[in-house]
Amino acid sequence: MKQCRLGGLDRFRPVAALLVVAIHTGPLLSWSRDVNYLLCDILARLAVPFFFAVSGYFLVPELRARGVSALLPFLKKGLLLYGLSALLYAPINLYSGYFSQPGLPLELLRDACFNGLFYHLWYFPAVLLGGCIVCLLVRRLRLATAAAVCAVLYVLGLLGDSYYAFTNAIPPLKAFYEALFQCFDYTRNGLFFAPLFLLLGGWLAGRGNRRADGRYAAGLLLSLGLLLAEGLLVKQFHLARFDALYLSLPLCIFFLLCWLRGLDLPARPQLRRWSAAVYLLHPLCILLVRGVAKALGLSALLIENRLLHYLAVVFLSGLLAAPFALVPRKRPEPERGRAWIELDAAALRHNVNVLSGLLPEGCALTAVLKANAYGHGDLECARICQKAGIRSFAVATAAEGARLRRAGVRGDILVLGWSGAGAVPLLRRYRLTQTVVSPEHARLLDRCGKRLRVHIKIDTGMHRLGTGWDDAASLRELYACSHLQVKGLFTHLAASETCSPSDQACTQAQIRRFWHAVETLSGAGLPIGALHIQSSYGLLNYGPLEGCGWVRTGIALYGLLSAPQDHPRICPDLRPVLALRARVAQIHTLEPGEHAGYDGAFTASRPTRLALITIGYADGWPRALSCGRGRVLLHGQPAPIAGLICMDQLLADVTEIPDVRPGDTATLIGRDGDAVLTAEAAAEAAGTITNELLSRLGPRLPRIVGSEA
Incomplete structure (x- = not known):
């Protein structure tokens, strides 16, 4: 489960700072020069x-x-x-x-x-x-x-x-x-x-x-x-x-x-600041202690007694350094402009812990960050997941993996999709693991003459990417490429979203085929590395599978299901991570019979107030939600979308919400007061699934991370 990398390092920083003070003051010289040498000239050199x-x-x-x-x-x-x-x-x-x-x-x-x-x-x-x-x-x-x-x-x-x-x-x-x-x-x-x-x-x-x-x-x-x-x-x-x-x-x-x-x-970031301040200030404190001791006639006590001298310097240095630790750093409030995405870091950490708790010993969660982390923001989510203990990630393309590496993301990054020879420099430079889908693909990469880490994709029945589970000769051929290091095998389940008898039979058949391929390769003395079969629904509907080292979690990691009618067998307490909001720019008043928007698609049947909201299909909000099929929340109340959604704006009928004013915040996904609009419901209204709705949310929507504490 989650292990913190920084807590121990933070707590040793003050110790290291006090050792530096000891080097410069010799606290044990009054007692024993030899013991002081052991402490200050040897151990303190750490x-x-x-x-x-x-x-x-x-x-x-x-x-x-x-x-x-x-x-x-x-x-x-x-x-x-x-x-x-x-x-x-x-x-x-x-x-x-x-x-x-x-x-x-x-x-x-x-x-x-x-x-x-x-x-x-x-x-x-x-x-x-x-x-x-x-x-x-x-x-x-x-x-x-x-x-x-x-x-x-x-x-x-x-x-x-x-x-x-x-x-x-x-x-x-x-x-x-x-x-x-x-x-x-x-x-x-x-x-x-x-x-x-x-x-x-x-x-x-x-x-x-x-x-x-x-x-x-x-x-x-x-x-x-x-x-x-x-x-x-x-x-x-x-x-x-x-x-x-x-x-x-x-x-x-x-x-x-x-x-x-x-x-x-x-x-403990405050210990970092305190330790750095002690390091910087302690020579000044040495001079101050010596000056005060001489002025007060206390040289024998505070200078010649080296232990008391050290303690006095430590006390004064710590006191002067305290403001650097106690005064919190003010973080600039992120700007919420025309439209934006809010990410709940606490919810994402919670989901990581809940999903990790479903896994057996030796199996780790792999965060799927492809398509900009399903529209959430790949860099933002990767950083939160890293802090929550995740050490492996999956993306669709080498460019997505390189983007994570350039942002400092560590651990395994698996490229799930096909990559050509042109991607090899990216794979090498950013230490990415590439999926190999066929002997031809393997030879294409191998001819580049660069050592690459790869996972082999095995087709067990989805018939998308992968080498057939029963094609033993082709599977063995993948190992013949001298520049490819096989670090894992995986497959993808085609029908794990439901538990209907036919889908269960299909899924169980795929699982059996995968293990047959694994046994074929391991029986031939070939390395198999990390094994992974399940994605989000595979885990939630079939539970953890023994023998697997990874579980690839995508949509569930973000606290969502693909459709509101989905009811997996395991229903953990997952929390939505994303909220989508936009600003009210203007209010229009229409008389009965007046039209609004392109093609006059909205016609007022009564005295009507329309709010112009600054988000449109160029931001990724589907045009299919036009003409009342979609809603927004304003002041905790739903307002139907009026007319056709434009490239950069949409209209909402706020006649029943009289207090709406320019500058107000409209919620398209998320909570406003007691009301909630879910991504699953919005996707269903648009005739699609949550995965597509969110992955289309565009780059001009800033991702603002909250709940960092």
């Missing part, structure tokens, strides 16, 4: 690479999907924070004589790009430069190759940091690093340190979510033990020039993130 990895967790999937367009806002935000922080500490630099040193322009350039314009601000140029390097690598190279390059950079950093004694003993290497240190003071920077951890976080973000089990905890403890041992050896043999980079540090961060992201905890 903090900054953790922050790098968390940044990469969000950044790298975006970079892989959208490239430079994802990097630019990251750089903009980072540069803004860096600039504000540099201004905050500029008076201290001025007081210390920083701006009076010889060769200031060159020193400013070095510090701005590598060392930081104040001693803890090195993080910002590091993460910004590291982000640029990772963007270049993941856009040009395979992920494994990019990781190898980052690992080489990290090793080069190690040789200029914790293992500098080895470097210093080899003249060519010594000369190389002496040249490097003319450009920056430490290899603890964005060139050597940040890229590996950014990429590590991004790689973990793309992996399937797993619970925080004992293996990760044991791995974390073991890696921390290795880190401590390594740190003690570095100290014992005087190897370090500086001791920020350790060989075992990436292993520690890997297990730490694996454990944290599997914790079933809700996200």
